[in-house]
Structures are given as C-alpha cells and as structure tokens.
Amino acid sequence: MVENEPVALVFEDQAYTRAELDALSAGLAATLSARGVRAGDRVALMSSNRPEFVVAVRAIWRLGAAVVLISPAWKRAEVRHALEVTDAAHAVGDHPVLAGLRPMLSLEEPIAPGDPGSEARDPDSDAVLVFSSGTTGMPKAVRHTHRSFAAAVRHWHDALELGPADRIQIVTPPSHILGLLNIVTALESGTWVRLHRRFDLDRLLHHIQSDRITVEMAVAPIALAIASHPELESYDLSSLRYIMWGATPVTPSVAETVTRRTGVGWVPAYGASELPVIACNPLKGARLDSAGRAVPGVTLRVVSLETGEPVAPGETGEIQAKAESLMAGYLPAEATQEAFHDGWYRTGDVGHLDADGWLHLTDRSKEMIKVKGFQVAPAEVEAVLHGHPAVADCAVFGVPDPSDGEAVIAAVTTAEPVEAEKLIALVGESLASYKRPREVVFVPEIPRLPSGKVLRRVLKESHGRPADQ
Template identity: 40%
Template sequence: MNLADRLHHAAGRLGGRAVLTLDGAALTYGALDELSARLAGLLLRRGIGRGDRVAVMLPNVPEFGVVYYGVLRAGAVVVPLDPLLKRREIAAYLGDCGARLLLAWHAFAETAEAGTAGTAADCFFVVPGELPRLLRAVSPERVPARTHADDTAVLHYTSGTTGRPKGVELTHANLAGNAEAVARMHALGVDDVVLGALPLYHTYGQTCSLNATVHAGARLTLLPRFEAGRALEVIRRDGVTVFQGVPTMFIALLDHPGVSDLSMLRVCTSGGAALPLDVLRAYETRAGCRIVEGYGLSETSPVAAANRGGPGRRPGSIGRPIRGVEMRVVGEDGRELPRGEIGEIVVRGPNVMKGYWNDPAATAEALRDGWFHTGDLGRVDDDGFFFLVDRRRDVIIRGGYTVYPREVEEVLYEHPAVRQAAVLGVPHPELGEEVAAVVAVRAPVSGEELRAFVRERVAAYKYPRRITFVAELPTSPTGKILRRELCQLTAPLRR
C-alpha cells in the first residue's frame, strides 16, 4: 500500500481533468502522475529510496503535489517544513530526522542552503518552469514503490506552540484512510472545486485539501498566501464549492467589505482551533453559508471528529467521531467519565499516529492504555456530541477556582469591537494566577469597558483583570494561538 497509489489510479480515470490550479497555471491528473513518477525516478537515481527522509519546503504551488507524491512514490518519507522557517530551525529539523535531501522553493534558496550546511542533507531547488524540463530527462517510476500500510509516509513536526516540536509519524494507512473519510463525509466528487488556502505543509491541508481532493477526483485551486480579498476573488472566479479554513481566515473574511453572499459554498469547515460561536452565527446571517466544525491533531492524521451538515450539526460542538474512530472523555485515572463531566479527550482508531520520531518515552505517554491522550479537555452530551473546553495546560487556577480560557474568550468575542481574543493566566503572588486577556480590536474600546462587559456575563473570579491590546494575535499558520508569545506580551504585567 502506498498513498501515491490514489493519484496513480485517479490518473487512469481522469487523466485530462485538472487537479491542481493556480490562477492561469494548471496540472491535470495525468501530468501530475507523470511528473511525480519522474521525480521518484530522480530520487532513486540519487540513491534515495524506501524509508529515507526527504524534507519538502514549498508554498501552496502545483509543484508541491509533484514533489509530495514523487517522494511517496519512491517509498521515501515526506518531511514537510514551513517555507518561512529560518536557518537555525531548518537545521534543527533536518538534523533531528536525518533527512537525506531538502527540496526547497527557489525563493527561499539562500535560507534553505544555509539551513542544510552542517547537516547530512543535500539541497535541491524547485524552480517553476525548470522542474518539468529537468524531469523530462529522467525515466519515470510508473508504479509506486511497494510499501506496507504501517510504513511511515509523512513525518510531521508539531507546531511547538507550547514546547519543543515532536516528529509525528503518520503511516500510509493513517493518511489514506483519513483522506477517504473526509471525502466521503463531505460527499466530494469530480465537480467539486476545493479552495487550497490551508498550508499544504501541514497535515490539515495535506489530508483535507490535497489527499481528499485526489481521492475524490476533484480540483484544488491553490492560494499561496491567504488574504481575504484575494480569497473572495478566487472563490467567485473558480466556482469554489468547498472552503476548508481556520478561525483566523473566517474572521478575516467577515471583516472584509466585499464579503456578502457565499451561498455557492456547498461545504464550509473550520478546524485547527476553536471557532468562536459569534463568528459561526455571523456567517449564517451575513454570508448565507453554514460552517461545520471538526476536531483533530497532527497525531490523528488529523481528523478525529466532525459535525455534519443539516440535522447532524450542533453549533459550538466539534461533532461526533468520524467513522471507525472512537473518542472518550476520561478522568485522571483514565476511566471514562459520565456524560456532561469535563475530562481529557482520548482517541482510538486507524487515524492515530504510529508514534513520535525517536522518542519512545513521549510515544508511551501519549499512547497509554491503547488510547491517544490529546491533552484537550472536553465533555460529551447525551446525544454523543463532543464539546471542546480547553487545553489542559491552558486552564487557569485563580485562588483555587478553575477558569477555562475559552469560556471567557467566547464572551469577549461577543463584544462588537473585538476581532481576536486570547485569555491566559499570569503569575500572582497571592492568587497563584490572575486572569489576563490579549485582544485585537476592529473599533476603539477601553480595557475598562471590556472588563465591565465580561464581568456582567461571568462569575466574578473569571473576568480578566488585565487586558493587553495588540494589532494582531500571534498565530500559527493553522490558526492556533502561540501561547508562548502571548506570555511574552503579558510579561510586563508579571512585575
């Protein structure tokens, strides 16, 4: 079993249809299959084969698909890297995984070359127009390498929003099964056009956009960098029917003056971070489209649970587990808690990772008792819908009282001036922790006004005593708030 088989089979049915487009450029299924087969031939000629790690540092361009499926086709392991990484970060990742090669976009050549210096990896630059010419001289590997279902296909490094990034080993079976589940759940078909706004180097973009699109025989129209006005233009120009995004994208679109009727979108999904309920409701009333939330982590390939459209949707919930996946809410002792009680969400199923790269202790800790322990706190209602409460490590204990940041953030988002909000605990000499908020606004508002607004709506110990205003909250490309950077922003409050 090889994940690249999906492309190979799709090309046999849909050879002349476009699979990847970027403005005026297009790659058909047949061309993508052929170019990836030749890239696999190039890798094999360089002595790279089954199990070797190949780092890929490309933006959302059609060449990403060529490289991604080419590496898989050779039986090697894809190590996707953010193209905006700096020299030191690149060197750390390459050194950790022992990559043999870094395939980097030409625009990042200087940084990529500096990052490979002192590592075992060679550097190869991907230049648009030149790559097909180069590959024409290479014999193609028509049949993808024979790999086992449990062989590692992709080595994803976690975002490291709270600590040292870990390499997540996802197998061919993990990724193929999750892509199939997404395509089936959203009824993706050959007439669908998916907006490729999610970064393809992240598991969310790879599984839900790239691999699910190929599985369904649909088309992925790429957006190298998300900008609200540009996204609206592409949605309307290309007849996009499926928009998969993160909360920061949906918030940016709402703030754009050009947003109006988006009823042409058949499927709208949000993941990567919790979507404020106020944003979800605004899309229904202002844009005429519904957003369904999903849930998952890199370690779950990534989708573990999702809302469905129509009666299978419950606003504010992350939905139910997808087919073949089990989820529970457990206490400190690992036992399942009664419905409605808050505990840690654990996951079991074919989507759960093989383990953390070269980290048996972390793997054993995360996969104990046969379940993947997410570190997320949640609850499940009587109908089996799961609700995400917060990350365990983000919970604030103020004077012995428990404060869940997301609950306070939801209230802040209800204020019309608030565009982004994050709540965290800062050290306090008597209380242990104090509640603080970091806020980006769309209209003038004072800290005292926001404090009063929240104080009227939550218990007295929950409202933020301290509020810091910023132009933008620091977020990862998948919309997760970078908590470490928030701590730096609130550092003056600690003194």
C-alpha cells in the first residue's frame, strides 16, 4: 500500500488505495492487450463480487474497449445470447459458463501491477453494455458511452452528495447498472468502499457499525430484511446519514419501520438501465410517496397514454425523459427506435408530476416484471414453459411482493396433467433463479385479444380469487 494514501476499496481483509487499483488495472490491461483486445472491442465480464471485478472494468476502459456486464446468475443460453448480440469476442471473469463459451482470462489468477501511465478514451465510444430485457423476451444490451456514463456518475454524485468523508458498502451485484454506478461514483468521489462477496444481513449491519458507514444503499429485499431483523436495535447505526432506496418502488410501511427502530431516514431514488439516474429525493425533506424531483441535467415530461401529447401537472401518463446520461441505444439496434418518441426516452412507467415537480409513479405500461431490481420478460419465461409437452398455453405476469418488489406468476393451461413444481423447476434449469415463477396457476384458458395479445391485467386481477369467481 502507498504510504499515507487513503484506502479506496476494502474486501474482507484486503485493502486497496486508488494508486494500487490503478496499477493493477494497468497490469491487467497489458495482459488483455497481449491477448488482442483493442480500442473499440467489446469484452464480456462475468464475475462474482470481488476487487478483481473493479480492476477488470478499469482495465477494459483503459484500453478504450467496452465492458459487457453479464450477471453471474445467468445460465448458458442467456450468456450465449449476450455474447452474440454484443459481438463480444473477448472474455474476463471467474465463471465456468463464460469460460465454456469464450476463451476467458480468469480473475482467479494473480494480477501483476503495471505502470498506469496515461490513457485516452474517446468520450463517444462505448464504455459499458448492460442488459435490459424487452417485451420480445430476449435481453437487449443497453449501450452507454463514456460520455453518457460519466454524466450519470456526476448526477449520482450530486444527488447523494458523496465526498471523501463518506463510507459506503456494496452488497448488490456489480453487473447491475446500480451496482456499477455505486462503485464508480464512490471511487470518483474519493468515498471509501467496502465490497461484499454476497448479501448477508448481519454482516451488513455489523459493518455499518464497525466501519462507520455513512450512506447505505438498499433495494426492497434488503430493506425488508433490515425492518424484520429481531435484534436491529442492538446495532449502532448512528453513523448513517441516510439509506438510499432504489431499483423498486418504496414500501412505506417497511421504510417507516426501519426509521422508527433506528432513527435513520430514507432517500428514495429512481432510475433505469437506459437512464441510470432520473429522479432523487432531496437529502433533507425526503418523502416516501415520491421518487423525488428530476436530478439536475435530466428533463422530465408526462404524456397522454392515448395521444402521446404532454399533459398538465397532476395528470397521469407515461414518464419520458431527456438527459446527457441517456443510453446511446440498444443492441440489437432495431430495438432502439421504439424506446423514443419525438427525441424523448420512453421510460414505460406511468405516473404524474405535480405542480412542484415531484414525480409520483403509479404503474408501468411495459409488461416487464421487476424482481429484486432485475427485469424479467414474461415472453422469455413463457418460451421455456411452452417447451414442456404438457403445456398447451401460458402467460406470465407479476404481482406485488413486499420483499422482492414483484413475484413472477405463471398461468398455464395443460394438455395433460403436470405438477406445478416440475414447471417451476424447468424454468429454473434454463433461466436465472430470479426469473423462476413463484407460483403456477392452472386455468381453463388464457385471456387474449383477437390479435392474440395476452390480457395480463385480467390475470392479475383474478389472481388470488377462487376459480369460480
């Protein structure tokens, strides 16, 4: 460790300064360069939570290449599709699935430090590609340039008011846009970061106390776990300035329980893979009934769901946005056009802006199901279910869930008897665990329009009711 330089990143009993991270990134970049990685290439990264993930991202950027973030929860078919749609010829990681599909530089091997020297990035070249499933069922790659991602980092830094005196910890997967945004923003802000191998509630609470964490990042499952911890009061959480709630809408009763038991308040925020920071509450005067106001640099409007024309404050419609931090587009490229209307990004979320600019989200016009902050495309799950010979028809939809945001439910009509557990297991064998249905409901028919479009709202409304109602 460089003498007198502050620690930037901690993992278990390892500590790294910014200079050490720079040297390791330079060393890994030299290795990648020797393997043929060049500026403009796309490099797949499939890794568990570990310091080498951070080093790998920075090494890929150092070469002017783009990092393709692949969730370590994904199965072989999902990873293969990601590699094909992004044309990622190179791979780095610690996952056997990726190693089985591309020659992979293993992060299990020691990384020799190198000379950081200087680096030059084209601000308009791709920096990172993350995945956001579309209603077609196949995951789309969201392209962010160095310019757009840097703008998102600035927005997040300003919204959270992060600085060198702050200390945060990361327990969510860094392959998700929020995880990567937290890491990069913290490092750019001089904020001390503890990276956890996985989420463990007692370890999270222990480290808030022992590390004197000042800003805690939470998604719905973490918030619920904190609220229901039987010995929450035994931990000293007084170092926290606030807890940020992101990825899923706030559950007020859960947030209020945590505040009542700990005295720590919440700061709700709202973003998307395509536009990482859209709105955030002020740190003083945060509200649980709103995602906050548009962060400086982001412009919001609400348009009619029927006409597409802007509506007055207080009127409900689709939320649309413009910002320098907006994605450059999707891969496949033909999916990009439907995401925009008159130059505005269509979030697919429904809500309203009040007269004072506070954003209130009420629904989603898209059919995506959001589980633990991850998007699940109904069509992707339906495609797997349709592969079972007993399934005559099916439709997948989401229902509210206090811990996960939403739960995946599959409505199925059968040609022959089949156990629900077998269908759930079938999905689990083919797709990531968070895409697996919580429940399979057997129905006499799937409600559809004459065009064949599934009436998911009918299924949602009837879910939980006896079959004869």
